[in-house]
Amino acid sequence: MLAVVKTSSAPGADRIDVPEPVITRPDQVKIQVLATSICGTDYHIYQWDSWSAGRVKPPRIMGHEFAGRVVEVGSEVQSLKPGDYVSGESHQVCGRCPECLRNQYHVCANTRILGVDVDGCFAKYAVVPERSAWRNDENIPPHLACIQDPLGNAVHATMAHSIAGSDVAVLGCGPIGIFAVAVAQAAGASRVFATDTSPYRLELARKLGATETFNPLEQNVETALAQLTGGQGVDVALEMSGAPSAIQQSLRITRPGGSVSLMGIPAGPVSINLAEDLIFRGITVHGIVGRRLYETWHTMRALLASGRLNVEPVITHQLPISEYQHGMELMRDGLCGKVVFDMN
Amino acid sequence: MLAVVKTSSAPGADRIDVPEPVITRPDQVKIQVLATSICGTDYHIYQWDSWSAGRVKPPRIMGHEFAGRVVEVGSEVQSLKPGDYVSGESHQVCGRCPECLRNQYHVCANTRILGVDVDGCFAKYAVVPERSAWRNDENIPPHLACIQDPLGNAVHATMAHSIAGSDVAVLGCGPIGIFAVAVAQAAGASRVFATDTSPYRLELARKLGATETFNPLEQNVETALAQLTGGQGVDVALEMSGAPSAIQQSLRITRPGGSVSLMGIPAGPVSINLAEDLIFRGITVHGIVGRRLYETWHTMRALLASGRLNVEPVITHQLPISEYQHGMELMRDGLCGKVVFDMN
Amino acid sequence: MLAVVKTSSAPGADRIDVPEPVITRPDQVKIQVLATSICGTDYHIYQWDSWSAGRVKPPRIMGHEFAGRVVEVGSEVQSLKPGDYVSGESHQVCGRCPECLRNQYHVCANTRILGVDVDGCFAKYAVVPERSAWRNDENIPPHLACIQDPLGNAVHATMAHSIAGSDVAVLGCGPIGIFAVAVAQAAGASRVFATDTSPYRLELARKLGATETFNPLEQNVETALAQLTGGQGVDVALEMSGAPSAIQQSLRITRPGGSVSLMGIPAGPVSINLAEDLIFRGITVHGIVGRRLYETWHTMRALLASGRLNVEPVITHQLPISEYQHGMELMRDGLCGKVVFDMN
């Protein structure tokens, strides 16, 4: 089969012919991939940044966001059968470590990531554990179903808080930030404020329902939000940028007693005024990684299937997989929301 | 001033001239009432049912749902001033009993209810403690602001659960049930199912956003909901009718591990199959009374001010207070949502 | 091997020679049983009551509470190896139904119970899924490790509440009730009150740390608890008897805003004064079944290993398995706490 493969420890990737993956354990399922999408992580691997160089062992089929149909199941698989329509939880967890046994699978120490630690889904077929396949509602088309992995990040970050009737700020409007805007709106936020330095992304945030957007290059976000909230601050801040200044800001724009999700990954340590910005103000901070298995997916399926969560506008590009290099260039230039590949 | 007064221990009420209420304690505020609405409790007092006969001591100015403007404040009042636009929390709590000191004011043992235990708001003026006045957003008009007391019941009952992405059933579509439909939709429910025996009320529930409605006189609600939820049951049931059959049903239509609010008041003890319907299914039941002071009001103000919660269609009748008897007749016949009185 | 087997659809059981169980699926483990204990369910099956007659299909090896050592593992087992010291979660769940995927395994619709639906542990060996084996701390001896299944019921029922600094009442002092007394004490309860009609069991409850005990045949429990709590009621009630009068009482002895676990199984529907006892008092009721997989087990292991939870006195009888009939007679007469069998 054809697959987009990281063939060597260098920038780039090749679409080459490789053997079809086979089921080697009784709890695995083989899936025909219908649609995939590009995550920032894929682009980092494509670029071959220092993180990728330390983690990925070529050759490796890339990609971890997908929707597809089961074509074969292992002997012990009970919940899935050929023809089932599924997406993949990219974090393949062990199920038996102390964290998994506490149902905190999202911090399983033995997590292996599809397309990073094991062969991924930028291919005609992929093999994953039954445990990592999530049955989709048939009404959700593949180009939407494939983006549930990053959408789930946004759902996890948002659902860590009580949202109905709350003022929410989203800092950083990359795809996951924009998703968070939509999720907060779907979950009953009173107002959703969004910040980014890119006018393109702020425009996307407004399309997805941001009540008001702010460019920190052009205005003082803290002052603006203080005015809009009667000097209080927002109830909930969702930090999606990883920028140190935004992380610091996420605490200061939040009202006393409010709560913050930190999901964006800063490049290094961040200096924080804990006394003034967190302790004296009684703020709670949630470190957010991955998705809750499978509470996050339940919520996401319900919000998508009900039509309440419409993330269609985030999908700015749909390309055939043969144009994977063009997709990576779009990621490089930042002029895109989600780039989805049709795998047919 | 003119006021609608329960003048004697008998059915009916009179609109008569009474002295204006005066501030007698330093923490009180005097309010000019702009709009009021009829609660089922008011109608019971009007009818003079056995509960009323045991609780209300005539003469008593009736009414507890209102919006108005502060016209005078006691010497120790700090948070309000003449001109402020407020509504009233009808449950006047003591603030110092063990429950109040745990911030569970809604079950304060010393609660006195406006228009029941103390003179109410079907009058030009009312005097209430500062603690019982809630500042409204100026954008919420009086005919909406006055119904926040019963709307708050619905917010309290609904917000006891995790709603975003959940399937919710509301049993009983009196005004509070219909409000609950709207609140669940505003808070991100995946689907909201509603039941009632009155086609008029089911029509109102659909107007307020019910995904589907069911008349238990015409169909088997349990079977219908099981089909719609893949045999699972809903995530959350909100029992608003008080009918024993609906209370029993509220448990059986809820999925294992789900949760139920009981708010409707049954006339007597109810027989429940606890083993099969509650224990083996790991269900949680919340007894709901009043409103959380003031978490419920915060959420409600935010949902109303953002436009996300539109309960305008529930207000089926707006009458001058002089037509209070017509209002009570509408309540008697059940062909109404909320009946609001203009007090000017 | 020798096993205690329900050989026919009639009262009694036989200790007979049967084939050793074998691993038939790659995720199973074979365990040499070291100690087992009798649950009320075992006694019901022994008696052959109507529930048993409808559920159990003889021949069936009885027993579901055990501690033992792994002697063999299936080809896909990764977290256990021969020699590991384990106990069993008797509720074997599917792991893939909607409830399991929400981590609410305790209400899995596909649960099969060891010794009820599949062959049990009153035998030299048992085979269970890896998922159903829980690694014990080596410091917990087998006669204590084997009773974790019912102890876990008590932990689950108790940990549904905030216990530290709370007044707790346990209604019904069978083994699980007595365990709940000990768990509540270990978890920081301010006072633990216990009720039962058996002086023998009340004595056991006092040994396990009950602050005060009450026999409803001899005194008015509601009056006594009201006096002890300044008229307030307890913060938390744990209903372990299943008696309708105790279930009704569990609500009335709980303070407004407090919470109740219902775990005892009533024989039929129970009439409850929902308005006065639950709704107006804002009480929350948790239906409790099984154990949280595996949060309950984590908590239990930690409490046992730290020495904080000493349930040794509940084990009133330790017998060789050859005296299983004597054990059943002790259960019949109610003059026992837990009866443990040595399997060697």
Place this chain on the structure above:
Amino acid sequence: MLAVVKTSSAPGADRIDVPEPVITRPDQVKIQVLATSICGTDYHIYQWDSWSAGRVKPPRIMGHEFAGRVVEVGSEVQSLKPGDYVSGESHQVCGRCPECLRNQYHVCANTRILGVDVDGCFAKYAVVPERSAWRNDENIPPHLACIQDPLGNAVHATMAHSIAGSDVAVLGCGPIGIFAVAVAQAAGASRVFATDTSPYRLELARKLGATETFNPLEQNVETALAQLTGGQGVDVALEMSGAPSAIQQSLRITRPGGSVSLMGIPAGPVSINLAEDLIFRGITVHGIVGRRLYETWHTMRALLASGRLNVEPVITHQLPISEYQHGMELMRDGLCGKVVFDMN
């Protein structure tokens, strides 16, 4: 009356004769102080550090931790009467700001602190709002009842987490840290580990129930705790020192999915490796300030009255108030737990 007064903007304090405080508002109570204790804040004011110089306006009667008896009540006071035995919540909150109306009084923006912003309790009498007086159990003697303000800090920091069966680490064993050791033990912690650089304080921590103590000057705390927890880390860390190194450590010693309270106040910004230490590990951080009004006090009263929480050994010195300077010297030298003054 005699009172310890900060008489001028300079180090030191004087015990001088001042007029008795009088009730000036109808919601105030006058209290005869029986016992007080020294907080670090009092010592800072005594020293006249930069924070004090910016906040305190001499002359100011010092002190905010006390127990005493009500001797007079204002005209609107309903819950207290002369003779009642009370302690004081030192954070006098407004009760009407958005945070107070959400029952998050501990972050009230209008908080005034006794002995800092208003005259305090190092005197024969003090006047406080009814709202700030907490009725003590008569069985708790004054020298224990007076330390509930700092003990409440520890209760608040600890009760932000699920403690029963958890491994807890306390970083920093000043009085509040030592209290936290005792509170965690009372609340059912599996093990409580404590760290400090002072052998004197570690000895106190062991007296109060620390399972094991660590001096970071002598050993690698992270390595030691990793070994003790099977490489996992503790479930809960309570940071009480304010030292940047300990704050960083509090995250790294906590298991993935665990939670941290930050209460110690760092002198400046702290650099944190958010990606590795918080985000990827899914940790939750609670900023802790003050006490929950009055949930914290309820829990504390119950734990003290039940005898479960014995903090007597933390009170290393009991002096007559005339020796206040000696008390301050003890604070300076760090060779003390709590220093309590007898006010008679």
